Amino acid sequence: MTIDPLVLMTDVDQATETLLRAAEEFDDSVIGEPSGLPGWTVGHVLTHLARNAEAYTNLLVWARTEVETPAYASPEARNAAIEAGAGRPLAEQIADLRAAHERFADAAASMPAQAWTFRYPAIVPSAAVVPWARLREVEVHHVDLGRGYTPADWSDAFALRLLREIAGDLPASAPAMVLHPAGADHPLLVGAPSDTAPVIGGPTRSIAAWLAGRADGTDLTVSPDGELPQPARWK
Template identity: 35%
Template sequence: MTEITPQELLEELRRAADVVAGVTAKLTERDVPAPSELPGWTRGHVLAHIAGIANAMARQLEFAARGESTELYDGGFEGRTRAIEMAAGHGIEEHRADVETALERALRAFGALDAAGWQARITYRGGVVFDGGLALWRELVIHATDLGTGRGPETWSRPFCEHLFDFLAARVPAGERLVLQPLGLPPVAIGTGGKSTVINGMLTDIAAWLAGRNPTLGSLRATAAADGVDLPELLPWPAGVPVDR
């Protein structure tokens, strides 16, 4: 898999932000309380979370630029949850304004970085700004799908899917090894255990399954020792706050 550069990541963030803004622009007042693709969450919850994570990541960068640090969300995971619940019931115009302002803030912060800035330390996962950029990329692309407006995982790009293969290797249980075999592409092995399962399918279907989303092209097939088997159970999403959706 090809490593993405900071400049490429910045362009991906801008594209993902444009997609989120485009989807949000088409939502109506009646769409906000309707169920999203995430169990227990309305579209309003997803919109509130998108605005929240964009603002949170922007703040990480703003503090890092001053040589300071701050937690991702005020109050940690509980604070994150409270903020989402409080904002979920807002009207569509308020959601649009919140998402637009948060995305602009985040893109401005990432766009101002020099080479050293991408490597500045942040508190998110004890990593650096580049890790925060990858996280925001994941959040924007996946949650644009979670809004449930017809833009499914089949729209995810190859670089994004390959990034998920790497990041979500943490979901492979101990003792297991998954050989991901996207149609027409080289296989990718994740996990280090001795029990091997091959997952065949379209690139986006494999990525969606790893991300806990519903594959949209219906192409997945799992085999072990050349026999068809059920798709293996995965560990929870590798959380950063410490619980994530």
């Protein structure tokens, strides 16, 4: 699915603003409370979102200047920055996230057309994918905050793209299944082709959330009748 990266940046702006408005309604004590991610508090998730915006800014700078600018100095540096910032007061976290997003948006606006075709040696295929990657981070981790925002709040377009991405990224060793989201023109195959693979049906948002590990799949159907397979772990 090809989408103009600048069009996607509009979605990133909107999703980020929705998250920030929600966070502004939190009580400061929420920072130390558990999030939907094992071992991470709400503060960890907010800090990660800010540092991730900076990481993707680095990738856009790399594409524009062709001077190597890694997303993170190292996995260890990434983890240390999240731990260091997780306990900060809510107001500081919100200001940090807003500023990091604005820098990312400015970097995207500064990209000449040809820079979007820049291909990295690893991480993401090209600069054009970076806005989608950021939108995915904001939408999925907004759910991970565990404060009322759920996959039901995702747009149809986001849920469908996320579903297609996860289905396409899962290894051939993943449990074989056929995904049949409501309203989709074509089913999606996960795992090795099999005549006995169960068909999983339901709303696109629900299937995407289940594959992403953000829902238990209780509103999905299985044909022939049986239990839902255990999906392979996603990020």
